[in-house]
Structures are given as C-alpha cells and as structure tokens.
Amino acid sequence: xxxxxxxxxxxxxxxxxxxxxxxxxxxxxxxxxxxxxxxxxxxxxxxxxxxxxxxxxxxxxxxxxxxxxxxxxxxxxxxxxxxxxxxxxxxxxxxxxxxxxxxxxxxxxxxxxxxxxxxxxxxxxxxxxxxxxxxxxxxxxxxxxxxxxxxxxxxxxxxxxxxxxxxxxxxxxxxxxxxxxxxxxxxxxxxxxxxxxxxxxxxxxxxxxxxxxxxxxxxxxxxxxxxxxxxxxxxxxxxxxxxxxxxxxxxxxxxxxxxxxxxxxxxxxxxxxxxxxxxxxxxxxxxxxxxxxxxxxxxxxxxxxxxxxxxxxxxxxxxxxxxxxxxxxxxxx
Numbered sequence: 001x002x003x004x005x006x007x008x009x010x011x012x013x014x015x016x017x018x019x020x021x022x023x024x025x026x027x028x029x030x031x032x033x034x035x036x037x038x039x040x041x042x043x044x045x046x047x048x049x050x051x052x053x054x055x056x057x058x059x060x061x062x063x064x065x066x067x068x069x070x071x072x073x074x075x076x077x078x079x080x081x082x083x084x085x086x087x088x089x090x091x092x093x094x095x096x097x098x099x100x101x102x103x104x105x106x107x108x109x110x111x112x113x114x115x116x117x118x119x120x121x122x123x124x125x126x127x128x129x130x131x132x133x134x135x136x137x138x139x140x141x142x143x144x145x146x147x148x149x150x151x152x153x154x155x156x157x158x159x160x161x162x163x164x165x166x167x168x169x170x171x172x173x174x175x176x177x178x179x180x181x182x183x184x185x186x187x188x189x190x191x192x193x194x195x196x197x198x199x200x201x202x203x204x205x206x207x208x209x210x211x212x213x214x215x216x217x218x219x220x221x222x223x224x225x226x227x228x229x230x231x232x233x234x235x236x237x238x239x240x241x242x243x244x245x246x247x248x249x250x251x252x253x254x255x256x257x258x259x260x261x262x263x264x265x266x267x268x269x270x271x272x273x274x275x276x277x278x279x280x281x282x283x284x285x286x287x288x289x290x291x292x293x294x295x296x297x298x299x300x301x302x303x304x305x306x307x308x309x310x311x312x313x314x315x316x317x318x319x320x321x322x323x324x325x326x327x328x329x330x331x332x333x
Contacts, residue, residue, distance in 0.1 A: 016108045019322060021320035027325040030159035031126045033318060034131065040176035040317045042127075042290035045072040047313050049259055062086075076101040077316035079114055082164035095281075098319040112319040121318035122310065123152030125256060125286065126209060126231050127308040131160045132289045133254065133297055134207050134229035139164040142195065144219070144242075145212040145234060146170035150179045151186075153209055153233075158187060167205065169195040171212075177187040199223045210234055210242040221246030226301040232267050236309050243305070248277055251305035254294070256286045256314075264309045286311075 019027075050068040055061070063086075067077040090241035096114025101107065130138075131326055138161050143153060146168065154166060166183070170176035173194060177197025180192040195201035202208060202223035210219060213234040224230060230251065232242045248271045255261040261268060262279060271277035286308075297304055 003243075010200060014288060017110040017323065019110050019319075019326065020113040021113040023326065024113055024116040024120065024322045025317075027322040027329075028318065029119045030124065030127065030156045033120060033321055034127050034156065034160060036321045037121070037124050037128050037250060037314060037317050038131075038290050040072060040313060041287045042292075043072060045070060045287075045313055047257070050312060051262045066167075068315060070312035070316045072313075072316070073103060075103050075109070075316065075320045076106070077312070077319060077323055079117075079312060079315045079319075081114055084236055098315055100316075100319055100323060110319070110323045112322060114315065114319075117315055117322065118310070119148055119152045121314040122149055122211075122299065122308075123156035125308055125311075125314050125320065126153055126233060126306075127160045129158035129231060129254065129256075129289070129308070130157055130207055130229055133252075133304040133306060134161060135297070135300055135307070136161075136226055138206035138229065140206045141166045142169070142208045143236055144168070144169045144198065144200045144208070144210040145196055146175035146179050147171070147211065147213075149211045149233070151183060152182050153211060154179075154187070157207065157209070158190065159280045161207070163190050165191045165193070167193050167195040167201045169201060170233075171199055202228075207231070212242060214242055215240045217241060217244045219243040219247060221248075221250050224250075224303060226303065229304045229306070231308070233308050234268055236264050238266050238269045241270055245271045245274060245276055247303075248305060251303040252283050253277075254284050254289065254298070254304065254306045255280060255282055256308035257311045258282065258285050258310060260309045263308050267305075267307045 047070040052064055052066040055063040063320045064083045066081050070077055075098050083094050085093050087093050098112040098114045100109040101110055141157055141163050168176045168179050176194045180194055184192045202224055207229045209231040211233040235242050288294035
C-alpha cells in the first residue's frame with residue numbers, strides 16, 4: 001500500500017508538463033527571450049562546469065553523454081543530451097532534454113525538448129552580446145552558416161538592431177539561397193542576399209556572425225573593418241577556430257563563460273598557445289556584461305569579438321521561459 005505522502009508526490013509528478021519542440025517554437029519569441037536572458041545573467045545563479053562523458057573511452061567510438069546543470073532563485077534545471085555521431089536514419093545523432101524543477105520545493109515542473117531550446121537560446125545569446133557590443137547604428141549583418149541556427153540568429157539580431165541588409169554565406173550555395181528565400185518572406189523590410197566571397201562581405205558588414213563548425217579559419221582580421229562586432233559560435237574544439245589570431249589581437253574580446261571557453265574555444269586558446277594573447281586579455285563574460293561589470297565599446301572604431309560555446313544557464317532560461325509562457329497561456333485561456 002502506498003502512503004499518503006507517496007500518493008501526493010506521485011500526483012505532483014503526473015502534473016509535470018512534457019513540452020515538445022513544436023510547443024517550444026510556439027511559446028518563444030524575440031526579443032522577449034533576449035530580455036529574459038539579460039535579466040537572468042545579471043542576477044544571481046549557480047552554474048557548475050558541464051560534464052561530458054565518452055561512453056567508450058579508448059576506442060574509435062565517439063558516442064557521448066553530457067550533463068549541464070544550473071539554477072537560480074526561481075528554478076533548477078539540468079540539460080542532458082546524447083551524441084552518437086555514427087547514427088543512421090531513422091535515428092538522430094543528437095537527442096536532448098531539459099528537466100526543470102521548482103526552486104522552492106524541488107517539485108518537478110517540466111521535461112522540455114532540448115534541441116529546439118538550443119536553437120532559440122543560441123540566437124538569443126548571440127543577439128544579447130550584440131546588444132551590448134555592436135554599434136547601435138549597425139545595419140549590415142553577415143552570417144556565415146546555413147544550418148538549423150541560421151534563421152534563429154537572423155531573427156534574434158533583427159530584434160535588437162535595425163538591420164537593413166543581411167548577407168548569408170555557406171559552403172553550399174543552394175543552402176544559402178534557401179535561407180535567403182525563406183527569410184526574405186519572413187522579414188520583407190530587410191534586403192537579403194547570398195555572399196559569394198567572405199572577404200568582400202566582411203569588409204561591408206557591421207556585424208559578423210559565424211556558426212559553421214568549420215575546422216578551418218574563415219574570417220581574417222585583415223578583412224574586418226573598424227567598428228565591426230564579430231561573433232563566433234560554431235567551433236567547440238580547443239585546437240580549431242573560425243577566425244585567425246590577427247582578429248583576436250585587434251579586438252576587444254568577450255566570452256559567454258570563461259570556464260567553458262578556456263576549455264573548448266580555439267579562437268582564444270590558439271592565440272594563448274602562440275604566446276600572443278592571455279586569459280587576462282578577455283574583457284568580460286556575459287554575466288559581467290549584463291551586470292554592468294565589464295567595459296563596453298568606447299567608440300565607433302573599436303572591433304569587438306564575442307566567443308560562445310554554450311552554457312547551462314541559457315538553456316535553463318529558455319526552457320523556463322517556454323514553460324512559463326505556456327502556463328500563462330493556459331491561465332488566460
């Protein structure tokens with residue numbers, strides 16, 4: 001026989017929401033998510049280092065399992081994902097879920113699709129960095145990358161800056177053309193085009209965002225004009241990078257989190273290994289920007305560089321924002 005306490009706890013767990021990718025997409029929007037991220041990063045939170053476990057150490061198998069915990073005064077969360085790069089259809093290479101718990105009593109609140117949240121929060125964090133670091137009159141946006149993140153990055157940046165022109169580059173031109181066609185329909189007030197040459201586009205852009213996962217340098221410092229804000233999201237390897245050392249040395253450099261970037265971000269780690277840059281040269285991380293504790297751009301000629309590899313707090317905020325939005329919609333309906 002179950003005790004009364006066990007029955008109460010079981011009923012609570014049964015009330016836990018299961019939030020699908022479709023529901024996440026319906027619940028989230030920019031710039032609301034950018035504002036929620038800004039508030040959370042400016043406040044008190046705890047974010048232990050994430051843990052990535054290789055499931056078959058010492059073999060050629062790269063299957064992995066990862067845990068990313070965080071919490072603040074409102075909610076506790078943990079993102080868990082599996083990465084099986086050799087999976088074949090119908091299986092995906094990555095599966096991700098975010099579990100939310102009430103901070104006051106520890107009650108389970110929701111199990112949220114993590115992949116959709118990752119798209120939204122990555123765009124949101126990128127735009128939040130631009131809000132602090134790009135020139136307010138930035139109008140021309142250059143995106144390198146045509147993957148799933150492309151549309152979220154464009155939407156998010158367009159929500160914090162009045163963009164007039166967006167250029168998109170991809171290794172496969174047809175994919176860049178597809179992004180341009182889709183976003184032209186969604187944001188008709190912006191002029192969209194396919195960038196054929198990275199160097200030329202870099203020279204025109206006020207904001208450059210790279211989300212390619214390329215193992216090779218794509219953006220070079222000599223190509224970037226004064227006053228540009230640059231943002232590198234795709235690389236998560238200590239010995240790879242999307243930009244060269246020259247760009248790092250001519251920029252004010254910021255990161256989403258020092259602890260993760262100093263482990264995974266070749267954009268800063270390679271120049272450090274070369275003896276040309278140091279950890280102390282990083283001007284601030286995202287929480288310091290949001291809390292007003294990091295120096296910002298001092299003039300319209302400075303180049304700023306933001307490097308992000310992802311953090312558990314941004315997952316927590318986006319997942320909880322989706323959950324709270326659904327709760328409010330249900331109460332209103």
